Amino acid sequence: MLRINRENLKSSHQMIWLLIDFAMLGLLIVNLAFIIWDSIYDFVAVQNLLKDYLPAVQSAYHPIHERFIFYDMIFVSIFLSEFVIRWGYSIKAKIYDRWYFYPFIHWYDLLGCIPIGSFRFLRVLRIISIAYRLQQYKIIDFTNTRIYTFFAFYFDAFMEELSDRIVIKVLTGVQHEIQQGSPLFDRIQNDILYPRKAMLADWLSDRVANAAEQGYMPNRGALRAYLEDRVDHALKQNLELSRLKYLPVVGPTIQDTLENAVGDIVANVIHQILEDLASSSNHAFIEDIVNALLPDPSSTEEEDSDQEALISLINEIIDAIKGQVRVKHWRKNLP
Incomplete structure (x- = not known):
């Protein structure tokens, strides 16, 4: 339901102009209703129908x-007077940079005053501008009305359908260009990624260090126990090692010592790797990986098989994006 916020109206510094907006809004609605009714009455069939059933009205x-033009000119004179008053106020208040900007910005107000059928209906734009201004000042809230929610829902649905089709069309075109041998990959590697290789190495180094520190350090005791348990289980399954226990006197001792030593070595190696990754010393290692992934374009050329694999990967990613774009979110809001 449409309601007028009287508190915002009273507190507004534009109260006089807003009251004029209300008055002009009412006059515009009456005038447009008068124009529509007169257009309907202009049909001879309508005149004959009224003459037969409502002769008094006819x-x-x-x-x-x-004398329709005369009565319409009464409304036009009011609209033009209000237009001139607002123009004068805009000049005095210096709302626009130049005094002659106002009629160009509010062209629909001026053209709507021309008493010709095709121009008269431009007065609808004036109704929309007044309603928008009242909405901006929070005097009237159209968003709570059923008409607004109805049209807003179907407008959003239309825009989503239109944008989905455009995006899918564009992505399909990109896939076609990729399959035809587009230089996109060379541009991405040589012009975008390679000049930022140092930045990528720094970023990956920080990300790996944070992941190792947050994921491993709090759980290193549990991970060490798990590794030792798995190594011990694997060694017990080894036939050659299990034969050591048959050695007289020292066999079981050698077997236990070897199992403990191997488990401790594996756990220490994993521990040292993860500690290195969690520290700043991992930068050289990450930089080597980045250098391998992004070789110097002047000295190395991609193999055809690598190029085809990259094309296949990009196409699969685009297909996944297209599948997500095809999801109709507006249908979830259907009553």
Whole structure:
């Protein structure tokens, strides 16, 4: 339901102009209703129908119809007077940089005053501008009305359908260009990624260090116990090692010592690797990986098989994006 916020109206510094907006809004609605009714009455069939069933209405309105331009000019004179007053106020208040900007910005107000059928309906734009201004000042809230929610829902649905089709069309075109041998990959590697190789190495180094520190350090005791348990289980499954226990006197001792030593070595190696990754010393290692992934374009050329694999990967990624774009989110809001 449409309601007028009187508190915002009273507190507004534009109260006089907003009251004029309300008055002009009412006059515009009456004027447009008058224009529509006169256009309908202009049909001979409608005049004959009224003459047969409502002769009093027909006889009372027919003189008004014959002098329609005169009555419409009364409304036009009011609209032009209000237009000139607002223009003068905009010049005095220096709302625009130049005094002659106002009629160009509010062209629909001026053209709507021309008493010709095709121009008269431009007065609808004036209704929309006044309603938008009232909405901006929070005097009227159209967003709570059923008409607004109805049209907003279907407008969003239309825009989503249109944008989805455009995006899918564009992505399909990109896939076609990729399959035809587009230089996109060379541009990405040589012009975008390679000049930023040092930045990528720094970023990956920080990300790996944070992941190792947050994921490993709090759980290193549990991970060490798990590794030792798995190594011990694997060694017990080894046939050659299990034969050591048959050695007289020292066999079981050698077997236990070897199992403990191997488990400790594996756990220490994993521990040292993860500690290195969690520290700043991992930068050289990450930089070597980045250098291998992004070789110097002047000295190394990609193999055809690598190029085809990259094309296949990019196409699969684009297909996944297209599948997500095809999801109709507006259908979830259907009643």
